[in-house]
Amino acid sequence: MADQRGDWLRQIKMAWEVSPFAIELSALSEPELPSLASFLASGPSLPFRYISIHGPSKDLQGDEEKLVAELAGLAPYANAIVMHPDTIEEPALFQVLGHKLLLENMDSRKELGRTRQELEPLFAELPDAGFCFDVPHSWSVDPTMEIAGELLEGLGARLRHVHLSSLSEDLHHVPLTVEHEALFRPTLERCLDVPWIFEAPPRGLA
């Protein structure tokens, strides 16, 4: 859904077609944040009961204090702000986001944040932070889904929402395949009480 970056109305329309329940507004590069802040400050009437904002993981400007201040400005409009662990340099700066900060498990390309053991030290520094469980990321690390199980066992108490899709060969999010739906089902059945965010259009809407 990279073609929708920065187009907030289009992201909302697309999410609404899937469900009026939950949305994740993705500001994947730091320069997109001011535009998102302006959009949300304009007071749009949104139908969603759960609003997540995916914080930037690209084009980071190198001033983490400024980044956190921008995210804190967005926090009143959202239930959650998702960050990639590998983008966080000084965890203490992010404490100001409290319970709204969610840390997402990473895919196999990354060198940290992939497993329970790699995530737990960061959660120790950010005790109020929740867990955003990216199911295909855990599959990319371990296609047997054992790592997925370990993540839920260790971090299940913090679970706030799920990211769902399949992954292409180069590990980009693509619509959930029938095979992955079957493979992920036992894992997803442990997450019935939290929103599931599709990171690629579900089949039928793709």
Added chain:
Amino acid sequence: MGASGASPLEVLAQKAGREFPHLFAARKRTASGLAARSQRLQGLSHSPDASVVLMGSWGRAEVTAGSDDDFMLLVHGVERDAVEPSVAAVGGVLDSSPGTQGIFGVPVFSDRLVHDIGLDQDDNSNLTRRMLFLLESAPVTGAEAYRAVREEILDRYVDDSVKAYRPPRFLLNDVVRYWRTICVDFAGKEHESPKKWGLRNAKLRTSRKILFAGGLLPALECFRFDLGEIRDYLEGQLDLVPTDRIAQCFLVHNAVEPGARTFGAYDEFIGRMNDKEFREDLGKVDRDNCANSSAFADVQRIGHELQDGLLALLYETRTLPQVVRDYAIF
């Protein structure tokens, strides 16, 4: 209780690897508080058909530092003038008098609770007394009278209309009616005065919802039982506190992890309510200033997590959603 003697909440905690420290501490506080109050009340002369019953957080085993001694002087029988002890005498022994709403300011005679269900005579007070007695109460004295009244009320609900492997609609409808009454009365109270809006809102999102789910789930769960088993099942459920009834339902429907997150949220709420400063912060919250309150923001988050867990149990597990679809709305 589980086979090991552990309560359903303890079993859920064990299966999920969680602790729920505030909920279990509140259970201990409740048990010791009930024992102390029982001893103090022994000094009062009791009519043989009277029972002093503690309500609210006492009945949920969730006593915190801010809990009041809301009590009901229950009498097993028809209305009469002379009852021992008097409400005033009980109030003098307990730490605080009955709530200002006045529904527990007079003796409650079982005749009305049992026989005045529905129609004009079942006013807001009678419905409230009956439901709180049934769903979140604990006898401090007169356990026999207490049990006899509960059995008579159950006999009214579990009548000839009840069918095997189906929820008892009479009871289910009354429980749902009570929950909706609470919600409507919340709006009515706000219309009268904005005072205590934050605290009332917090309770509606949490402990009131636990109270409702603690009645709704056992009624729905009757779909698993034959005709001869339903009454015993319900009586067994009412012997449990609401959090145990709900925990058992999460266990039965194999939803341990959503259940653990539900009780994790509620555990946090109980812990926060044990903190004077937090309660005072909530006490200052009204609809106009709630967006500026961090205490209220926490309550909103906790309330969402609690409700999402209960909704997952009702709508996302394997068998319960069909029962909810068939019985919970119409």
